[in-house]
Amino acid sequence: MEEKFIPDIVVGRLPVYLRALQQMARDGRTVTSSQELGERLGISAAQIRKDLSQFGEFGKQGTGYQIDYLVEQLRDILNVKQVWEVAVVGAGDIGNALARYQGFANRGFVVKMILDNNPELIGTAVGDFVVEDSASLVEKIRSAGIKVAMLAVPADQAQEVADKLIEANVGAILNYAPISLNVPNSIQVQYIDPVIHLQRMTYYLEQA
Amino acid sequence: MEEKFIPDIVVGRLPVYLRALQQMARDGRTVTSSQELGERLGISAAQIRKDLSQFGEFGKQGTGYQIDYLVEQLRDILNVKQVWEVAVVGAGDIGNALARYQGFANRGFVVKMILDNNPELIGTAVGDFVVEDSASLVEKIRSAGIKVAMLAVPADQAQEVADKLIEANVGAILNYAPISLNVPNSIQVQYIDPVIHLQRMTYYLEQA
Numbered sequence: 359m360e361e362k363f364i365p366d367i368v369v370g371r372l373p374v375y376l377r378a379l380q381q382m383a384r385d386g387r388t389v390t391s392s393q394e395l396g397e398r399l400g401i402s403a404a405q406i407r408k409d410l411s412q413f414g415e416f417g418k419q420g421t422g423y424q425i426d427y428l429v430e431q432l433r434d435i436l437n438v439k440q441v442w443e444v445a446v447v448g449a450g451d452i453g454n455a456l457a458r459y460q461g462f463a464n465r466g467f468v469v470k471m472i473l474d475n476n477p478e479l480i481g482t483a484v485g486d487f488v489v490e491d492s493a494s495l496v497e498k499i500r501s502a503g504i505k506v507a508m509l510a511v512p513a514d515q516a517q518e519v520a521d522k523l524i525e526a527n528v529g530a531i532l533n534y535a536p537i538s539l540n541v542p543n544s545i546q547v548q549y550i551d552p553v554i555h556l557q558r559m560t561y562y563l564e565q566a
Numbered sequence: 567m568e569e570k571f572i573p574d575i576v577v578g579r580l581p582v583y584l585r586a587l588q589q590m591a592r593d594g595r596t597v598t599s600s601q602e603l604g605e606r607l608g609i610s611a612a613q614i615r616k617d618l619s620q621f622g623e624f625g626k627q628g629t630g631y632q633i634d635y636l637v638e639q640l641r642d643i644l645n646v647k648q649v650w651e652v653a654v655v656g657a658g659d660i661g662n663a664l665a666r667y668q669g670f671a672n673r674g675f676v677v678k679m680i681l682d683n684n685p686e687l688i689g690t691a692v693g694d695f696v697v698e699d700s701a702s703l704v705e706k707i708r709s710a711g712i713k714v715a716m717l718a719v720p721a722d723q724a725q726e727v728a729d730k731l732i733e734a735n736v737g738a739i740l741n742y743a744p745i746s747l748n749v750p751n752s753i754q755v756q757y758i759d760p761v762i763h764l765q766r767m768t769y770y771l772e773q774a
Contacts, residue, residue, distance in 0.1 A: 366766075369766055369769050369770075370766050372765070372766075372769070373761065373762040373763075373765035373766055374746070374762060376765070377744060377745075377746070377759070377761075377762065378746055381721075381745065398746055398748070399746050400746070435769065436765045436766075436768055436769050437768040437769060437771060437773050438765055438768055440773055442764070442768060442771075444764075451662065451663035451666050451667070452663050452667075454659065454663070455659035455660050455662070455663045456760065458659050459659070459660075459760070461744050461759070461760070461761060462760075462761060465761045465765070466761070466764070466765060466768065467761065467764055505771060506764060506767070506768070506771075508760065513589075529767075529770075529771050529772075530764070530767035530768065530770075530771055532760055532763050532764055532767070536585060536669050537585070537589065538582070538585070538586055538606055538607050538608070540606070546766075546767035546770050546771070547767075548763035548764070548766060548767055549763075550758055550760065550763060551585070551669070552664065552667070552669075552670075552716065552740055552758065553581065553585075553669060553670060553673045553674070553675065554581040554582060554585065555581075555740050555756035555757075555758060556650070556652075556674070556675055556714060556738070556740055556756075557580070557581035557584070557644045557646055557673070557674060558574075558577055558578050558580075558581055558644075558756060559714070559737075559738035559740070559754035559755075559756055560644055560645040560646055560650060560674065560714070560738065561577050561580070561643065561644050561645060562577075562737075562738075562754050563645060563650075563713060563714075563737050563738055563754070564737075565645050565648055
């Protein structure tokens with residue numbers, strides 16, 4: 359792909375398009391349209407066409423999009439034709455669920471290790487993994503060449519662990535701890551905090 | 567609050583501001599500024615001032631924001647001065663983690679029940695709960711007056727369960743199933759799919 363500045367909000371919609379297109383492909387579909395995709399996703403067809411046009415010409419006027427082709431293009435754009443190995447830090451309930459999550463398969467990610475600093479958890483089995491000691495997190499992650507981490511430690515430990523992940527050359531952190539991290543601009547961070555999403559919805563609800 | 571159209575993207579930032587302000591309050595702080603908040607969150611001070619000004623005048627030029635006051639205002643705006651009871655549907659790993667999650671306390675939400683359709687899970691203990699049979703989901707949720715649900719069922723069951731939640735008068739669904747839901751415009755839906763966030767980050771990473 360040519361290097362071109364794409365607003366992050368557009369980038370953020372591409373995985374949603376990809377997920378829907380892959381679902382259509384699993385359903386045996388071969389062709390779709392921006393109208394159909396838009397109805398399925400609650401996004402306007404015009405928005406979808408505009409977003410995709412930033413990256414090239416993927417559909418022909420009147421004939422729609424070839425699903426398999428568009429899936430491959432989006433996988434290429436999002437760098438998920440390769441499989442990224444992921445480290446899960448924190449072996450509590452959330453880390454546990456992440457290490458055992460079946461939803462990463464075929465979407466570009468595979469959990470490679472799970473670490474914790476709790477002596478009672480180190481050495482225990484979580485899914486197909488044995489919990490490793492996070493005391494040697496930097497060495498383990500760096501030597502494995504892992505660039506993506508999911509952070510599922512308590513909020514008061516999250517910044518410290520994030521600093522170590524960056525020291526280990528991790529470039530992308532998915533943070534489940536309910537706290538904003540301070541990281542250099544070169545590091546990607548995304549947040550998953552259910553309360554943030556819930557509060558965004560209750561804004562629109564009638565008070566009970 | 568007066569009724570005024572606020573862009574959803576602004577609404578989406580308010581919970582992030584609230585979380586940071588509550589953290590500052592726990593740290594014993596009483597006053598902050600848009601500059602400090604911005605640095606902590608990686609958002610420009612101007613953006614924060616603009617967002618907050620949509621709802622009123624919360625700070626005085628030169629003296630910053632009273633943290634406790636701004637926290638209370640944001641809790642009011644987001645309708646989380648009340649505590650919302652939440653139903654968790656799906657008692658697999660994710661539902662389990664949600665039912666046991668300690669992060670809802672004091673943020674406006676309390677899990678009230680967890681349901682599943684798997685006979686092997688119904689009646690088992692999850693944290694402080696016993697998994698209930700989702701066959702009677704509509705009656706249970708409606709009679710409990712629950713308006714908020716977290717959906718943690720497999721993707722191929724998610725739409726059907728969402729339809730039942732809406733029938734039960736739920737107004738807000740936090741969907742952990744990796745699929746886009748079709749719901750009426752009056753229903754709030756937010757999505758948590760780690761792969762969506764991970765792919766948004768790998769877009770920016772160098773391929774390995």
